[in-house]
Amino acid sequence: xxxxxxxxxxxxxxxxxxxDKDSYGYDIADSLSRKxxxxxxxxxxxxxxxxxxxxxxxxxxxxxxxxxRKYYHLTDEGKKVLEEYITDWQEFNKVVAGIIGGHESE
Amino acid sequence: MNKKEYLELLGKELGxxxxxxxxxxxxxxxxxxxxxxxxxxxxxxxxxxxxxxxELAKSYIECTPYKLPQVLKDKAPKSKSSxxxxxFSVFLCILAVPITACWVSFDISxxxxxxxxxxxxxxxxxxxxxxxxxxxxxxxxxxxxxxxVIFLGCLLYFGIRLLIFAGKKFIRxxxxxxxxxx
Numbered sequence: 095x096x097x098x099x100x101x102x103x104x105x106x107x108x109x110x111x112x113x114d115k116d117s118y119g120y121d122i123a124d125s126l127s128r129k130x131x132x133x134x135x136x137x138x139x140x141x142x143x144x145x146x147x148x149x150x151x152x153x154x155x156x157x158x159x160x161x162x163r164k165y166y167h168l169t170d171e172g173k174k175v176l177e178e179y180i181t182d183w184q185e186f187n188k189v190v191a192g193i194i195g196g197h198e199s200e
Numbered sequence: 201m202n203k204k205e206y207l208e209l210l211g212k213e214l215g216x217x218x219x220x221x222x223x224x225x226x227x228x229x230x231x232x233x234x235x236x237x238x239x240x241x242x243x244x245x246x247x248x249x250x251x252x253x254x255e256l257a258k259s260y261i262e263c264t265p266y267k268l269p270q271v272l273k274d275k276a277p278k279s280k281s282s283x284x285x286x287x288f289s290v291f292l293c294i295l296a297v298p299i300t301a302c303w304v305s306f307d308i309s310x311x312x313x314x315x316x317x318x319x320x321x322x323x324x325x326x327x328x329x330x331x332x333x334x335x336x337x338x339x340x341x342x343x344x345x346x347x348x349v350i351f352l353g354c355l356l357y358f359g360i361r362l363l364i365f366a367g368k369k370f371i372r373x374x375x376x377x378x379x380x381x382x
Contacts, residue, residue, distance in 0.1 A: 120236060127249070135250040135251040139260045142225070142260065
C-alpha cells in the first residue's frame with residue numbers, strides 16, 4: 095500500500111488502539127504491524143509525538159519477565175482529538191469514495 | 201545487525217537531539233528488543249522488523265521539531281550583543297534629533313526663500329511700467345530669479361523625499377536593532 099496513505103492515518107490508529115486499554119510500545123507496534131504492513135519501528139516516533147502533544151501519557155509498570163514496561167494511556171485531550179480524527183476521516187472517506195466512484199465527476 | 205549495534209547506530213543517528221531525548225528513545229527501542237526476545241525472536245530478526253535505523257532516526261527527528269527552535273532559542277545570546285544593540289540604537293536616536301532638526305530647518309528656509317522670492321518677483325513684474333531704461337537688464341534679472349525659485353523648489357522636493365526615505369530606513373534599522381540585535 096502507498097506509504098503516504100499510511101502516514102496520514104497512523105496517529106489515528108495508534109490513538110484508537112489505546113482507547114479501550116493502556117498498552118506498551120511493543121504490543122502496539124506488534125499488533126499494528128500485523129494489520130498494516132509497516133516496520134515495527136514506525137510506531138515509536140508516533141507515540142513520542144503523541145506524548146509530547148499531550149494526547150497520551152506514560153507510566154512504568156512491572157512486567158512478569160524482564161524490566162518494567164512503559165505503558166501509554168490515552169488522555170482526555172487524546173480522546174477528544176481521536177473523536178475529531180474519526181469524524182474527519184469518515185467524512186473524508188465518503189468524499190474520496192464519491193470521487194473515485196465517479197459520482198462527483200458529472 | 202544485533203541489538204547492541206542497532207541501538208548504537210540509532211544513538212549516533214539521533215545526534216541532533218538533546219542527550220535526554222536520545223536516552224529515552226534508545227531505552228524505548230531497547231525495551232522493544234527485550235519484549236520481542238521474550239517471544240522467542242532473534243536480535244537480527246527484531247532489527248529487521250524494526251526497519252532501517254536511518255529511517256527510524258529521521259522519523260524521530262521529524263516528530264520532535266519543537267526541540268530544534270528550543271535549542272536555538274537557548275543558544276541565542278540574550279545578553280551582550282542585544283544590549284549593545286539597544287545602546288547603539290539609543291545613541292542613533294540621540295544623534296538623529298539634531299540631524300533631523302537641521303534638515304527640517306533647511307527645508308523651512310527653502311520654503312521661506314521661495315515665498316519671498318516669488319513675492320518680490322510678482323511685485324517687480326507688477327511695476328513693469330516703471331522699469332524705464334533698465335527694462336532689458338531687469339527682465340533678465342527676473343528670469344534669472346524665476347529659475348532660481350524653480351531650482352529651490354526642486355531642492356525642497358528632493359530634500360523632503362530624502363527626509364522621508366531616510367526616516368523610514370532609520371526606523372526600520374532601529375526596530376531591527378531592538379528586536380534582533382546586530
